[in-house]
Each structure stands twice: as C-alpha cells, then as structure tokens.
Amino acid sequence: MTVHADWTVTTPHDAEAERIAEAFGSYTSCVTHTERIVDAFRKSFGILTRAERVPLSVGRGGSWQVGKGHSISGCCRGTLFGGVVGAARHTRAPMHLAKQHKVPLRHLEAFLDAASRTWGGWDGTPEVDPRIESLIREPGGVGDLWRAGIHPAEIPALASVGSVVDEPLPISFYLGLVYGRADRSWVAEVLPHRPDPDTAAWLTWLDEPQKRATPTDWGLWLRFGISKADVVVAVKAGVPAEHVHEVAYANGWPVSAVAAQFVKWANAGCTLKSEHFHAMKRNGVYSPKPSRRAIDALCEMVDSDLGPTARKSLRDRPDRTDLAVMLEILGNRHEVRRALAQGARTPDDLDAYVTSYERAAR
Numbered sequence: 001m002t003v004h005a006d007w008t009v010t011t012p013h014d015a016e017a018e019r020i021a022e023a024f025g026s027y028t029s030c031v032t033h034t035e036r037i038v039d040a041f042r043k044s045f046g047i048l049t050r051a052e053r054v055p056l057s058v059g060r061g062g063s064w065q066v067g068k069g070h071s072i073s074g075c076c077r078g079t080l081f082g083g084v085v086g087a088a089r090h091t092r093a094p095m096h097l098a099k100q101h102k103v104p105l106r107h108l109e110a111f112l113d114a115a116s117r118t119w120g121g122w123d124g125t126p127e128v129d130p131r132i133e134s135l136i137r138e139p140g141g142v143g144d145l146w147r148a149g150i151h152p153a154e155i156p157a158l159a160s161v162g163s164v165v166d167e168p169l170p171i172s173f174y175l176g177l178v179y180g181r182a183d184r185s186w187v188a189e190v191l192p193h194r195p196d197p198d199t200a201a202w203l204t205w206l207d208e209p210q211k212r213a214t215p216t217d218w219g220l221w222l223r224f225g226i227s228k229a230d231v232v233v234a235v236k237a238g239v240p241a242e243h244v245h246e247v248a249y250a251n252g253w254p255v256s257a258v259a260a261q262f263v264k265w266a267n268a269g270c271t272l273k274s275e276h277f278h279a280m281k282r283n284g285v286y287s288p289k290p291s292r293r294a295i296d297a298l299c300e301m302v303d304s305d306l307g308p309t310a311r312k313s314l315r316d317r318p319d320r321t322d323l324a325v326m327l328e329i330l331g332n333r334h335e336v337r338r339a340l341a342q343g344a345r346t347p348d349d350l351d352a353y354v355t356s357y358e359r360a361a362r
Contacts, residue, residue: 003041037107039101041115044101047091053150056088057179062083064080065078070091075095075096084149088149089123123147135155136171137168137170137171138171141171150174162197165200166195173200176205180205182206182208183208183210186210186215190203190219193219193220217235217240218231218235225259226256230263233266234259234263239266239272244258250274258277261277267290273321276321276347280347282351283329283350285328289328290324290327298336302318322346326344329347329350330354
C-alpha cells in the first residue's frame with residue numbers, strides 16, 4: 001500500500017471489490033487501512049511533525065497533564081506525567097492516537113512504523129541552523145524542545161519576546177511561553193526592567209500575571225532588587241511602587257530596604273502607607289518585625305471590645321494596618337487597647353498619647 005502526497009492510496013488489491021465484500025459482512029483490512037487508518041494517520045501528522053501541538057498543563061510539584069478537552073478517558077485523563085517531555089510524548093504515542101481517532105492500534109502502529117522507516121524517528125533531533133541553536137542556553141536545547149512538542153522554526157519568534165536579554169535564554173523560557181499562562185506581550189514589556197535570562201524564564205511561568213497588575217507595576221517592583229517571591233507578594237497585595245520611592249526619598253533610605261519592609265508587612269496582611277513609616281520613625285521604630293499571629297490576636301481583642309458594653313467608646317474601629325503599626329510602636333496589644341480606650345484611632349494619634357503617658361509616668 002502506498003500513501004501519496006495528496007493522501008490518496010494505491011493498493012495491490014481491488015479495493016472496490018473488498019468494500020463490497022465488507023458490505024456483506026466480510027472483514028477486509030485494506031478497506032480499514034484506506035478509509036480509517038490513513039485518515040487517522042493524516043489527522044495525526046501535524047502532531048507527529050510538531051506543526052500542531054496538544055495543550056499541556058503543569059500543576060503543583062511539577063507534574064504535567066494533557067490539557068482539558070484533549071485528554072482521553074481510559075488513556076490519559078487524570079494521568080500525571082513527571083515532565084513536559086513525557087506528557088508531550090504521550091500525545092504522539094500510537095495508543096493515544098489510536099484511541100483519539102478510534103482505530104485499531106496495531107494497524108495505526110504499522111503506518112507509524114512505516115513512516116518512521118521512511119522519514120526517520122519522530123523524536124530524533126532535527127538538523128537546524130546553528131544560529132537557532134545559539135538562542136538556547138542549554139546544550140541540546142533544540143532537541144529538548146522538539147521532544148516537548150516545539151518545532152525549531154518557532155524558536156526565533158519565541159526568542160524575540162526576550163530580545164532585551166543579551167545572552168541565550170533557558171529552555172524553561174521557551175516552555176513557559178508555549179505552555180504557561182503569561183501573556184507574551186506582557187512578558188516583553190516587563191522584561192526590560194530586569195533583563196536577565198532567569199527572570200525571563202520566571203516571568204513566563206507566572207499564573208496570568210497580566211490580570212494582577214500592569215507591566216509597569218511589575219517592572220517597578222522588579223527594579224527594587226528584592227527576591228522574585230517578594231515581588232509576587234507586593235503585587236498581589238496591591239502595594240503601589242511609588243509608595244516605596246516616596247518613603248525612601250523622604251527618609252534617605254535605600255529603596256531595596258524600604259521595598260523589603262513593604263513586603264514584610266504585606267506578608268502579615270497589612271498594606272502600609274507613607275504615613276505609617278513616618279509614624280514609626282517618629283517613635284524610634286526602625287526595624288519593625290510585624291507578626292501576623294500577634295496582629296490577628298490584637299484584631300480579635302479589638303473586635304471583642306466592640307461588644308455591647310464598649311461599642312460606644314470604640315465605635316470608630318481602626319483598620320488592621322493601623323492597629324498593626326500601633327502595636328509596633330507601643331510594644332504589646334494591652335498598650336494598644338489602652339490607647340484606643342483613650343481615643344487613639346491611628347498611629348498619628350499616638351504622638352499625643354505617648355507624650356501624655358510619659359508625663360504621667362514622671
């Protein structure tokens with residue numbers, strides 16, 4: 001049997017006669033090959049040659065799955081693969097393709113084997129221009145991407161997203177652009193703020209970061225030189241980057257140190273403003289160590305004080321961040337409670353409270 005370039009088939013048998021025989025209940029493999037197996041092979045051809053790609057998704061722990069709508073019951077639905085190569089290879093496996101197109105496995109395997117003998121194996125590394133190889137940091141990167149379902153012809157366009165980086169980009173960058181959930185134009189806008197290969201790869205694997213903040217906001221936080229994990233915390237908390245500059249310039253502090261302080265407070269569930277830093281500075285608090293547990297306990301205490309017997313005197317409840325900063329200044333929640341009872345509602349109110357308290361102590 002010969003399959004021609006236009007997908008017509010020539011057989012050494014009388015296919016029409018066999019079709020008539022099959023209509024009367026006889027089994028003929030040629031008709032099956034001609035009408036079903038060849039069609040299944042044609043539909044699989046794009047996947048095998050990487051002209052098409054089955055969506056894959058990566059979960060926690062680095063496990064990979066065939067994307068929803070493309071996994072097959074009794075084959076790979078719910079199956080976790082140890083890496084992207086294994087997941088992509090499965091989408092090209094004869095068993096998966098046979099189940100997908102509902103054809104006998106042994107017949108499709110025969111076609112795939114014949115094609116491999118004619119053109120070479122489906123997973124062998126293709127020969128490419130050395131200039132394409134030079135775009136990938138790791139040796140053998142073209143082959144790794146090919147086995148992950150990415151055609152070498154795609155690599156230059158993918159690399160152009162990270163063109164501000166003046167050295168080869170890692171494999172994970174290309175995989176992230178193809179299989180991750182970060183918008184490519186967003187990556188291209190953010191990357192100039194910290195143009196290095198590892199940051200480029202990290203950006204591609206963020207979970208829809210374009211929905212959290214603008215490229216400018218992400219970029220400004222990256223410029224502060226804090227860890228990437230801290231950048232995510234700051235953006236997720238909605239801390240404006242201009243607040244960092246405002247506090248740093250007003251006090252003559254390094255922007256990286258101020259940015260780290262904003263993140264420390266964000267991890268405790270607080271969003272500081274400039275006035276909070278100024279209040280702490282006036283009261284000699286330069287290295288605050290906010291504790292989420294202590295702040296939670298203080299908030300619970302204040303809520304309890306707002307019960308029926310004390311609601312009138314504490315009806316204007318400070319927000320969590322104000323309470324947290326007051327806790328840092330006064331040292332313990334009982335002092336904060338006392339200050340609240342005497343009318344303090346914000347950290348700025350503590351200036352008068354502390355002064356009166358010190359006078360009484362004398």
